[in-house]
Amino acid sequence: MPQKRGTEASQARRANRILHYPRLDTVMMIEDAIRDAKEYPSKRQLWLSLKRKVMYQTFLVVIDYLEHMNKIVIDRGKIIWIWDPEGVKRYLKSGLIVR
Secondary structure: OOOOOHHHHHHHHHHOOOOOOOOHHHHHHHHHHHHHHOEEOOHHHHHHHOOOOOOHHHHHHHHHHHHHOOOEEEEOOEEEEOOOHHHHHHHHHOOOOOO
């Protein structure tokens, strides 16, 4: 069986040990923090900047979810908000074919 790498492996490890799932307001708070800042040098800095305290494990579950949903990208340790629904609408109206 091929060995999992990167995000898949970390998600598989966390899936076995998740103690607390995030509430919707927590997910939205983290999304807002990332969107407003555009990028953070590290997950830890983002976690420390949140308005409310969040367990680090719960925070990581949200980060994995946002990455899986293609709302963020983590590049060289930096978290960058990439989701642009208005841009998607413009491209679809222009005749772009999405596969």
